[in-house]
Amino acid sequence: MKLDLKKKKLREINNTLQNLDNKKNDRDFVIINPEGSHALCAGLNQEMKVLIKGHVGYYCGGMNQKAYLTIDGNVGTGVAENMMSGTVHVKGNASQSAGATAHGGLLIIDGDASSRCGISMKGIDIVVKGSVGHMSAFMAQSGTMVVCGDAGEALGDSLYEADIFVKGSVKSLGADCIEKKMEKKHLDKISNLLKKSEIKNIKPDNFKRYGSARKLYNFNIDNVSSY
Amino acid sequence: MSDNKKTHPRISWTFDKYTNSEIRRAAETGIYDIRGGGSKRKLPHFDDLLFLGASMSRYPLEGYRETCNTKVTLGTRYAKKPLELDIPITIAGMSFGALSGRAKEALGRGASMAGTSTTTGDGGMTTEERGQSKNLIYQLLPSRYGMNPDDLRKADAIEIVIGQGAKPGGGGMLLGQKISDRVAEMRTLPKGIDQRSACRHPDWTGPDDLKIKILELREITGWKVPIFIKVAGARPYYDTALAVKAGADVVVLDGMQGGTAATQEVFIENVGQPTLACIRPAVDALQDLDQHRKVQLIVSGGIRNGADVAKAMALGADAVSIGSAAMIALGDNDPKWEKDYNKLGTTAGAYDDWHEGQDPAGITTQDPELMKRFDPVAGGRRLSNYLKVMTLEAQTIARASGKNDLHNLEPEDLCALTVESAAMARVPLAGTNWIPGIKNKK
Numbered sequence: 156m157k158l159d160l161k162k163k164k165l166r167e168i169n170n171t172l173q174n175l176d177n178k179k180n181d182r183d184f185v186i187i188n189p190e191g192s193h194a195l196c197a198g199l200n201q202e203m204k205v206l207i208k209g210h211v212g213y214y215c216g217g218m219n220q221k222a223y224l225t226i227d228g229n230v231g232t233g234v235a236e237n238m239m240s241g242t243v244h245v246k247g248n249a250s251q252s253a254g255a256t257a258h259g260g261l262l263i264i265d266g267d268a269s270s271r272c273g274i275s276m277k278g279i280d281i282v283v284k285g286s287v288g289h290m291s292a293f294m295a296q297s298g299t300m301v302v303c304g305d306a307g308e309a310l311g312d313s314l315y316e317a318d319i320f321v322k323g324s325v326k327s328l329g330a331d332c333i334e335k336k337m338e339k340k341h342l343d344k345i346s347n348l349l350k351k352s353e354i355k356n357i358k359p360d361n362f363k364r365y366g367s368a369r370k371l372y373n374f375n376i377d378n379v380s381s382y
Numbered sequence: 383m384s385d386n387k388k389t390h391p392r393i394s395w396t397f398d399k400y401t402n403s404e405i406r407r408a409a410e411t412g413i414y415d416i417r418g419g420g421s422k423r424k425l426p427h428f429d430d431l432l433f434l435g436a437s438m439s440r441y442p443l444e445g446y447r448e449t450c451n452t453k454v455t456l457g458t459r460y461a462k463k464p465l466e467l468d469i470p471i472t473i474a475g476m477s478f479g480a481l482s483g484r485a486k487e488a489l490g491r492g493a494s495m496a497g498t499s500t501t502t503g504d505g506g507m508t509t510e511e512r513g514q515s516k517n518l519i520y521q522l523l524p525s526r527y528g529m530n531p532d533d534l535r536k537a538d539a540i541e542i543v544i545g546q547g548a549k550p551g552g553g554g555m556l557l558g559q560k561i562s563d564r565v566a567e568m569r570t571l572p573k574g575i576d577q578r579s580a581c582r583h584p585d586w587t588g589p590d591d592l593k594i595k596i597l598e599l600r601e602i603t604g605w606k607v608p609i610f611i612k613v614a615g616a617r618p619y620y621d622t623a624l625a626v627k628a629g630a631d632v633v634v635l636d637g638m639q640g641g642t643a644a645t646q647e648v649f650i651e652n653v654g655q656p657t658l659a660c661i662r663p664a665v666d667a668l669q670d671l672d673q674h675r676k677v678q679l680i681v682s683g684g685i686r687n688g689a690d691v692a693k694a695m696a697l698g699a700d701a702v703s704i705g706s707a708a709m710i711a712l713g714d715n716d717p718k719w720e721k722d723y724n725k726l727g728t729t730a731g732a733y734d735d736w737h738e739g740q741d742p743a744g745i746t747t748q749d750p751e752l753m754k755r756f757d758p759v760a761g762g763r764r765l766s767n768y769l770k771v772m773t774l775e776a777q778t779i780a781r782a783s784g785k786n787d788l789h790n791l792e793p794e795d796l797c798a799l800t801v802e803s804a805a806m807a808r809v810p811l812a813g814t815n816w817i818p819g820i821k822n823k824k
Contacts, residue, residue, distance in 0.1 A: 169601050193594045198531055198602030213591070214598040218531040232594075233585035237529055252585040256526035258570065274584040275526060277570040294580060296570050313578070315571055372575040373558050374413070 156181050161188040165195065172199050172222075193231070196224055199241070213250075216243040219260060235262045238279055251288070254281045257298070263352045270307065273300045276317055282352040292319050293329065301348050303357055311365050315372075320345050320362040331371040337364045404647075415647040416555070418480075418736035418746070419706060420548045420639040420683065425656040427639070428690045430803030431796050432812065435782045443781035450777040451787040454701050456678045457539060457608020457631040460600070464608055464631075465517055465539050467701070468497025469773045470788055471691060473765075474636075474682050474705035475521045475541065475612075477503030479556050479565045479577075480643030480736065483510045485745045488712055488758040490514030492765025496773075501541060501703075504554060504579050506568045507533040514762070519610065522599070524553065524580040527569040531602055539607050539632075540599055542592070544621075545614030547640030547683045550654045554579035555644055557737045562748040592628040610634050615660040615683065622667035626677050634703060635664050637683030641706040643746070644737035657683035657694075659806040665698030674698065675789075688775020695776070696791035697807060711768035712761040713743045 158168045168186065175182065182203040189195055193212035196205055199222040207215070210228035219238040226234075229247035238257040245253075248266035255271065257279035264272075267285035273292045286304030293309070295317035305323035312329020318341065319332075328334075337360070345359035370378055393399065404415060436442035443450065457464035473493045478486050480503065487510035493500040499517035502508075506528015512518055520537030522529065534540065545551065556565075556577040566573040586595045596609050608631035613621040615637040625633045637657025642650070661681055668674035681694045682703035694702050709715075715723075717730040722742035726735065736746035744755035780788050783795045797812040798804035804811040805818035 166601065166605070170604070173604070194598040194601045197598045200531065213594045214585070217598045218534070218602055220531060232591065233598075236585045237526060237531070239530060255584040256529065258530065271584065275580065277526075293584075294578070315575075372572075374555075374576055 156184050158184055158186045159188055160186060160190060160192055160195075165192055169195070169197060172196060172203065172205065175201055175203065189228070191231070196222070199224070202241075210247070219243060229266070234264075235260070235279070238262065248285070249283075254279050259298075261348075261351060267304065273298070273317070276300070280348055280351075282348050282354070284352070284354060286323065289326075290329070292317055292332075295319070299344060299348065301345055301352075301362070303354065311367075313371065314367050316367065318344065319365040321365065322357060322362045325363075325365070328365065331368050332365055333368045335364045335366045337362070416557075416644050416737060417647055417650070417734040418641060418643050419650070419734045420641040421651055421654075421656075423651055425639065426658050426800065426802045426806055427656065427684055428658060428693045430658070430799045431693050431807055431809065432799065433689075433692070433696075433779050433783055433795055434797055436784050440784045442784050443786060445778060445781055448781065449786060450780050451789075452773050452777065454678070454789070456610075456680070456701065459608075459631045459673075459677055460605065460629070461539075461608040461631055462604075462606045463538075465499060465519075467499060467517065469769060470695065470701035470776075471496075471685075471769055471772055472498050472519075472680060472701060472703045473500035473708050474640070474703040475501035475503040475519070475543065476705055476709075477505040477556075477643060478508045478511070479503075479505040479527075479561075479569070479748070481746055482744065482748060482753045482756065483508050483564075484753055484756050484758040485709075485712060485761070486511040487514050488756070488761030488765060489708060490518070491758060491762025492708070492711070492769065493517070495762065495766035496769035498769065499538065502537075504556075505565065506530075507536070510758075512536060514758075521612075524583045525569075525578075526584070527577075527579070534599070535603060537603075537607060539610055540603070541610040541612050541634065542595070542599075542630075543612045544625075545612070545616065545636070546642055547614045547636035547638045547654055547657070548642035549645045549649045550614030550616040550638075551581060552645055552649055552653070553581035554642065555737070557644070557739070565748060589624040589628045596629045608632055610680070612636060614638075615640075615655040615657060618655070618660040619663035619667045622664040622679070623671060626668065626671050626673050630677060632678045632680060633664065633668075634680045634682065635660055636703075637681070639684030640682050641709075656806070657681060657685075658803060661694060661697040661699060662806070662808050668698075675700065688772045688777070689779060691772055691776040692779040692788065692791055693796065695788050696795050697793060700789065707768070708765055709745060711765045712745055713756065713764065714741070714745050716743055719743055 184205045186207045189209045191212045197217035200220040202221045207226045212231040214233045216235045222241045225244045232250045233252045235243040236255045238260040240260045242261045244263040249268040251269040253268045253272045254262040256275045258277045262281045264283045270288035272287040276295045276298045278298045281300045289307035292311045295314040302321045306325045308326045309329035311332030342359040454470040490511045491514045494516040501519040517538045519539040523543045558574045610632040611625040611630040612634035638654035678700035680701045681699040685702045719742035741747040744752045796809040
């Protein structure tokens, strides 16, 4: 089904996707003329495929559950924020806070992601084919971030148990984030995510692994200079 | 030496016993003091205001006979289903994690029995609280611990938390000793580690962004439920105006007497403004935007009785919210646990180390044995009783002021006992027609 944002309002389109007509059981949608609309495809909660042809604004695919969303363009702030499951694939670049606080699912960004990519992530897998900006994976709790390009300043600042893999350079590591030994299970994890993201020309052992030193997990006055 | 040549030992006003003990504690431990609750210092407050009552120029209503409406509807601006409450006293957000599941259940029970709402808090929505709460407000906090769209759709309203009166600009901390398996699972963090709640939201930075965030929340919930914005008592005029601009249905304004589960003592006592000082600027903002009574204002921070409720509403609030007082109603700081408080180095009425998880009353703990001390059914009944008493008290004052609705109370019903409170509340100093800062007031 084709949904045209020039002809229908945001509310109508989101409502259609949030409340699928079970009699028709149409689960394949194309949205045209998004023209930077905010909150497009937010709160989807069933299995379906949605292709958005064009650029979108903030919070595209916010809190997604189960849906497979492809954006053939760039995305604004907070794409797939707090996603629970499903897949969001951005074919262009992403603005800040991509995948923020997301609990699950897969976010693929073919271009670059701006600052705070994966901030407070809680279980999502994020694959960025380009580079990520400063403060990415800030306070990241759980999940995996794979960056095929470079990472900006303060990567993984104050992170918890998330795994970060970067192929290129890291401008600086944030508080309590350290480079860690790469084990087979980590290589397998990268391999799996690269495969899911249809990235074929990069080998898992090209990446370095970063994680928490766990020194700031319980407050200690002797660590105060680290904050 | 005879007695008349001795002077009485003089304790410094500046270096009093508490101050000295804090200096010694800091010197011994090397860490600042963390505690729960709100500001404990003496601040200008509702006690500094008095109702004038009816007189020759005002006609009172009969105390127990004539009706005085207490109902309030919250979220009339945009929501398809505004929150309709029997009383204008709501229960503030307190997290599962800071409080036990049983305590959250009791808050839901008490609020529902009294015809009002309760609020989740950091850490997500528990089944106990949702199950027992007729009206449950789901908080969207910077940490987004436990935030998920299924619970969002179960909520009767959504409250975006920008700040708390106890710590404007500050985040939170739940110390490792309170992180049980269940709390850890809900927050997606390892058991036993200190859990930091961020001070700012991860996916928006200012009111222009917030407007879009609110659009997203409305789209996810089908524009059905009201969106509240909770701000600390920092810059109440501008914070309220910006909340309205961002699209709030309801503004919750929390003064510095408002409690927290845990933050630094220095933060609680030195950042923010007293509740009394915040109300009039917030009402100014609503009136300047022609949104007073259209965007509802909920005031919290040190509300203790029906007189406080009536005073806040007379100054322009549509409703109030209670947190610390609700906990006391449940049994927090009850003298019956005095021996246990003494073992913790404190006394009933002063216990505020809620973050340590050793609460003798079994309310602010995740310890299975301590939690058993608290009965959620009895606790809910106590809270309901207390809410009803507050409502009756507020009605008593309103009737005596000639008002058949709590929302008809007005600043002209009040006078102030101090110059400071007169200036903050913009009501005349008792016995005068002087409102400091207001010229030509007759």
